[in-house]
Amino acid sequence: MKTNVFKKVLLPMLALFMAVGLAFATNSTENTNNAATVPGYIFQNGICEQVTTCDPAGMLDCTYSGNQVYSKINQTICGEPLKYNP
Numbered sequence: 001m002k003t004n005v006f007k008k009v010l011l012p013m014l015a016l017f018m019a020v021g022l023a024f025a026t027n028s029t030e031n032t033n034n035a036a037t038v039p040g041y042i043f044q045n046g047i048c049e050q051v052t053t054c055d056p057a058g059m060l061d062c063t064y065s066g067n068q069v070y071s072k073i074n075q076t077i078c079g080e081p082l083k084y085n086p
Helices: 002-027
Strands: 038-044 047-054 070-074 077-081
Touching (some): 038 077, 047 070
Antiparallel strands (some): 038 047, 038 070
């Protein structure tokens, strides 16, 4: 009787818990380097034009073709200078 309970109830529950646990364990190893990137803009021809992506918490100035890259406030106003981590 105890063997049947183990086979019918406990073994499937154990398999389910292992599957859920392993799913969370493998999900945490995804690449998160690009999670914090934001679009970078330069002021060109009267508008903020998106040219690259930068990390707002970086250490070095984010540039594109020698120009400082900024965040975007609206179509004609670029905001704070952005940074990047090498």
